[in-house]
Amino acid sequence: MSGLDSLYQQVILDHSKQLSGFGELERADAERFERNPTCGDEITLQVALEPGTDRIASFGWQGRGCSISMASASVLSELAPGLTMPELQSRVDAFREMLRSRGVGEPDEEILGDAVAFQGVAKYVMRIKCAMLAWVAAEGCMVQLR
Amino acid sequence: MVLVTGRRASGRRRGRNERQSVSQLAVGVTTAPLTDSEVEEIRRDFPALQGTVNGEALAYLDSGATAQRPLSVLDAERDFLEHRNAAVHRGAHTLAGLATEAYEDARATVASFVGAQPDEIVWTSNATDSLNLVAYGMVNASRGRGGATARRFALTEGDEIVVTEAEHHANLIPWQELAALTGATLRYIPVDDDGIYQATDAAAVITDKTRVVAIAHVSNVTGFVAPVAEIVALAHQAGAVVVLDACQSAPHRRLDLPALGVDFAAFSGHKMLGPTGIGVLYGRTELLEALPPFRTGGSMISTVTMEGADYLPAPQRFEAGTQPVSQAVAIAEAVRYLEHVGLDRIEAHEEALAERMLAGLATIPGIRVVGPGAGIPRAGLVSFDVAGVHAHDVGQYLDSKGIAVRVGHHCAQPLHRRLGLTATTRASAYLYTTTAEVDRFLEAVGEVRGYFGEV
Numbered sequence: 191m192s193g194l195d196s197l198y199q200q201v202i203l204d205h206s207k208q209l210s211g212f213g214e215l216e217r218a219d220a221e222r223f224e225r226n227p228t229c230g231d232e233i234t235l236q237v238a239l240e241p242g243t244d245r246i247a248s249f250g251w252q253g254r255g256c257s258i259s260m261a262s263a264s265v266l267s268e269l270a271p272g273l274t275m276p277e278l279q280s281r282v283d284a285f286r287e288m289l290r291s292r293g294v295g296e297p298d299e300e301i302l303g304d305a306v307a308f309q310g311v312a313k314y315v316m317r318i319k320c321a322m323l324a325w326v327a328a329e330g331c332m333v334q335l336r
Numbered sequence: 337m338v339l340v341t342g343r344r345a346s347g348r349r350r351g352r353n354e355r356q357s358v359s360q361l362a363v364g365v366t367t368a369p370l371t372d373s374e375v376e377e378i379r380r381d382f383p384a385l386q387g388t389v390n391g392e393a394l395a396y397l398d399s400g401a402t403a404q405r406p407l408s409v410l411d412a413e414r415d416f417l418e419h420r421n422a423a424v425h426r427g428a429h430t431l432a433g434l435a436t437e438a439y440e441d442a443r444a445t446v447a448s449f450v451g452a453q454p455d456e457i458v459w460t461s462n463a464t465d466s467l468n469l470v471a472y473g474m475v476n477a478s479r480g481r482g483g484a485t486a487r488r489f490a491l492t493e494g495d496e497i498v499v500t501e502a503e504h505h506a507n508l509i510p511w512q513e514l515a516a517l518t519g520a521t522l523r524y525i526p527v528d529d530d531g532i533y534q535a536t537d538a539a540a541v542i543t544d545k546t547r548v549v550a551i552a553h554v555s556n557v558t559g560f561v562a563p564v565a566e567i568v569a570l571a572h573q574a575g576a577v578v579v580l581d582a583c584q585s586a587p588h589r590r591l592d593l594p595a596l597g598v599d600f601a602a603f604s605g606h607k608m609l610g611p612t613g614i615g616v617l618y619g620r621t622e623l624l625e626a627l628p629p630f631r632t633g634g635s636m637i638s639t640v641t642m643e644g645a646d647y648l649p650a651p652q653r654f655e656a657g658t659q660p661v662s663q664a665v666a667i668a669e670a671v672r673y674l675e676h677v678g679l680d681r682i683e684a685h686e687e688a689l690a691e692r693m694l695a696g697l698a699t700i701p702g703i704r705v706v707g708p709g710a711g712i713p714r715a716g717l718v719s720f721d722v723a724g725v726h727a728h729d730v731g732q733y734l735d736s737k738g739i740a741v742r743v744g745h746h747c748a749q750p751l752h753r754r755l756g757l758t759a760t761t762r763a764s765a766y767l768y769t770t771t772a773e774v775d776r777f778l779e780a781v782g783e784v785r786g787y788f789g790e791v
């Protein structure tokens with residue numbers, strides 16, 4: 191794979207064209223706005239829990255940005271529903287660790303699923319924040335729900 | 337081209353690749369664009385342009401953000417540090433004298449570069465700092481500092497500050513702060529769908545209430561060249577001072593600031609082949625004498641007691657603390673380099689490259705160029721949107737081909753909002769940019785939408 195293709199893996203390009211979870215939730219338990227000040231990418235992410243539990247029922251988000259930040263939000267909204275908040279936090283941690291790995295080591299596909307496609311981003315320091323945008327917003331929602 | 341003008345050549349290191357002084361350029365004789373071979377000759381002076389990126393020869397089209405530096409500038413700074421380094425305007429030893437002399441010589445060189453007198457030039461750390469110096473000097477004047485002579489800079493409720501909708505944040509936020517701190521109102525000259533405006537638009541906003549008009553000479557996003565003469569006339573008629581953000585003009589075209597009639601002007605060393613960490617504020621003598629200082633401390637005072645201090649005249653009054661001396665020496669060397677090539681020729685070269693970019697982009701489907709249309713003057717930079725592909729992705733694709741461009745809002749969020757865009761891609765040219773680089777850029781832009789599945 192050429193350098194660029196390892197960044198823009200097909201999964202990422204597909205997600206950026208077909209965004210999962212895009213839109214506003216009817217009922218949300220938490221909402222968080224995040225902005226990347228260097229490039230202006232922004233996202234508003236909402237989380238709804240299954241009533242009486244800390245299990246995520248659904249994710250909804252809206253925003254504008256590059257294919258990496260949009261695809262990352264899309265992948266996250268497919269990954270998160272059904273997870274408890276600690277489970278989601280462990281995904282966020284694993285995702286962050288993968289992005290900071292500079293491409294060394296193998297990410298855990300079992301827990302990250304499609305999100306392993308973002309492994310190539312680790313070699314592009316300028317794009318790590320793009321990939322993290324939705325995940326940081328999700329963390330912000332979890333802080334509110336704690 | 338190796339510069340020989342005005343250089344103190346002693347101790348210069350060139351190492352194994354010692355090259356002859358070529359200097360074949362038709363210095364000051366013509367205003368024709370640089371020829372391909374002249375550009376090739378110039379490029380040999382720039383080590384940073386020789387590299388590869390992602391296995392491709394670097395095509396550096398981001399000089400609008402920061403320019404690369406020629407060997408003569410790098411050497412001048414090193415030569416100073418090796419032979420004359422000392423704090424300036426302090427101490428009596430020999431090196432202190434040599435350093436002070438070099439520092440003041442540099443001021444004179446930069447002054448003549450913009451048609452000014454040496455005491456009209458204040459060293460700052462960059463253009464942002466220069467603009468803050470003026471804005472916060474006015475804040476201090478508004479609080480009564482600087483005595484009666486500073487009253488001309490005092491703002492209060494009912495006064496107005498005028499900027500344009502296209503300003504770089506560096507020429508916007510300091511004025512927002514000035515307004516917030518004095519009760520004055522910030523107004524702006526609106527731009528049209530291309531991001532540009534006419535003198536008549538300025539006439540509708542500049543009134544008797546206007547005290548300050550702060551505008552970019554050349555927009556860092558659109559390349560639009562402001563109608564400075566008309567704006568100066570309007571502002572002066574209203575009794576307002578004009579602050580010119582010359583960041584994107586001083587490096588690229590011949591400037592005569594007194595002839596332009598502006599009251600203050602700001603630019604940065606790093607955009608004009610010079611170092612980071614040094615900027616310039618030009619101010620008409622009479623105004624610099626009246627403006628209270630923004631930063632205070634050592635080197636800007638004459639007599640100090642425990643109760644107060646007398647300040648030195650301008651420009652020293654604005655240069656508190658230990659100064660960027662080697663950077664001053666280097667920016668002066670950058671000026672010599674630019675003048676040796678000839679600002680008129682640099683401008684013509686960049687204009688030709690911008691035309692080539694515009695013509696090429698016009699043939700690529702899905703490209704929206706922002707800024708002046710055909711027939712309206714524009715500087716050597718082009719920003720554009722690619723339908724369906726975010727600017728970051730455009731920039732990443734170009735980077736994979738070795739082409740460095742700027743992506744994002746270019747520190748001009750209000751302008752992008754007005755244009756209905758969050759981000760654009762900007763290619764900016766300089767004296768060392770080749771037509772071949774522009775062609776590589778155009779070819780790569782032509783491939784972007786295909787790569788991201790938009791066609």
Ligand SMILES: Cc1ncc(COP(=O)(O)O)c(C=O)c1O
Pocket residue numbers: 400401462463464465504506507552554555556581583584604747
């Ligand atoms: C038009 C304009 N104004 C101001 C600035 C700020 O310059 P600096 O960051 O060197 O202070 C820039 C450069 O980024 C610019 O292009």
